[in-house]
Amino acid sequence: MPVAVRQRARLPAWLLALVFTTFALATDDYVIAGVLPAVSAGLGVSEAAGGQLVTVFSLAFALGAPVASVVCATWPRRRLLTWALVLFAAANGAAAFTTSYAVLMGLRVLAALAAAAIVPTAYAVATALAPDSGRGRYLALVMGGLTGSLMLGVPIGTWVGGAFGWRATFGLGGLLGLVALVAIRRTLPEPPPADAMPVRERLASLARPRVVLGLLGIVAIVLGSMMLMTYLAPFLRDLAGAGPAALGWVFALAGLAGLVGGQLGGRAADRWGADRALIAGIAGFTGVMGVFTACWLLRPLPLPALLPLLLVWAGVSWWVPPPAQTRLLALAGPAGPQALALNSSAVYVGVSGGGAVGGLVLESHGSGWLPAVAAVVELVALALFWAAGRSR
Incomplete structure (x- = not known):
């Protein structure tokens, strides 16, 4: 392989550090679901109360991300990531030793606020340091x-909690945060200084119709995808008689397909342009939803026969976000880093909306209608991005 090709293919160490950082934060967010019964029993609260640890993390993140992006807009990015990771690791380390539900709730808020500063900054740094053809x-x-x-x-994290107790799971979160901190400090150069646009002008840029429409498009994209993801268990039970054991394998394989789909979507955004990649992803998603709807008419079907379709669905679901984020950056202009923070909040709104709207469809019409409604929502997302592009 020629030297130039090898250099082009090699990923910079700072990018791998950012990937590990988002991995650590997301693991800390999602892993509580796996140890929820143990956490609830250990603190002497109901599982419903224990579940609010997840709710408060999500809410603090959704509200904190846009605020942090505006307040910290001119801070050096490397320093911001450093201190936010210190706070994240400290909050998780303290959570491993607390015996109070109220204290643990407060520590989850601190961890979420740290994550709210880190995730949009990681996106902004990747955008600032990426080559023009690789954004x-x-x-x-x-x-x-x-x-x-x-x-x-x-x-x-779930295995660690089962083997060593739920406190060890929070200890693992703190350890992952420390590893991310060391990786960032050792590899990340200081990105170019952020645009010194006044806060009032920055907020005005975010309030422009094209940015608002783009953010609504992000909400619709996530909402449509999460409608089926949230209620995949009842859908596959009704369509193929799939039980919990089979669903575990489905989710694992779907996660792998989603990882591949996200990388392909990012490459497509670079090679084809964000608009064409976005259209291709939403067209693919809509087509898969149409096939699912047709399969519903032929039920019951064997789960192995549906597996290829499920993998394509997971792939196109994760294909869409990279070109959508790239398009949002273009719409926001100089306020791009703050738009990425609002994008993170929009994702959480979409996740919540997917569960709510999908639940209404499930109760009123049954799980067979979920793919059709999800397809309509994704087409609405495409229309919102089209309107954003035409807005002045």
């Missing part, structure tokens, strides 16, 4: 840390 691919890789946490981090 979508670099964003997809950093986002891949989130997917990787579902495939690797959460199972490991």
Whole structure:
């Protein structure tokens, strides 16, 4: 292989450090679901109360990300990542020793606020340091840390909790934060200084119709995808008679397919342009939803026969976010880093909306309608991005 090709293919160490950082944060967020019964029993609260540890993390992240992005807009990125990771690791380390539910709730808020400062900054740094022809691919890789946490981090964290107790799971979160901190400090150069746009002008840029429409498009993309993801268990039970054991393998393989799909979506955004890659991803998603709807008419079907379709669905679901983020950056202009923070909040809104809207569809019409409604929502997302592009 020629030297130039090898250099082009080699990923910079700082990018791998950012990927590991998002992996660590997402693992800490999602892993509580795996140790929830043990946490609830250890603190003497109900599982419903224990589940609020997940809710408060998500809420603090969603509210904290845009605020942190505006307040910290001119801070040196490397320093911001350093101190936010210190706070994240300290909050998890303290959580491993607390015996109070209220204290643990407060520590989860601190960890979430640290994550709210880190994740958008990681996206902004990847964008600032990426070559012009690799912006979508670099964003997809950093986002891949989130997917990787579902495939690797959460199972490991759950196993650690089962083997050594739930406190060890929080200790693992703190350890991952420290490893990310060392990796960032050793590899990340200081990115170019952020645009010194006044806060008022920065907020005005984010309030422009094209940015608002783009963010609504992100909400719709995630909402449509999460409608089926959230209720995949009842859908596959009704379609193929799949039980919990089979669903475990489905989720693992879907996570792998999603990781591949995200990388392909990022590459497509670089090679084809964000608009064409976005259209291709949403067209693929809509087509898969149409096939699922047709399969519903032929039920019951054997699960192995549906597996290729499930993998394609997972791949195109994760294909879409990288070009959508790249398009949002273009719409936001100089306020791109703050738009990425609002993008993180929009993702959480979409996740919540997917569960709510999908639940309404499930109760009123049954699981067979989920793919069709999800396809309509994704087409609405495409229309919102089209309107954003035409807005002045």
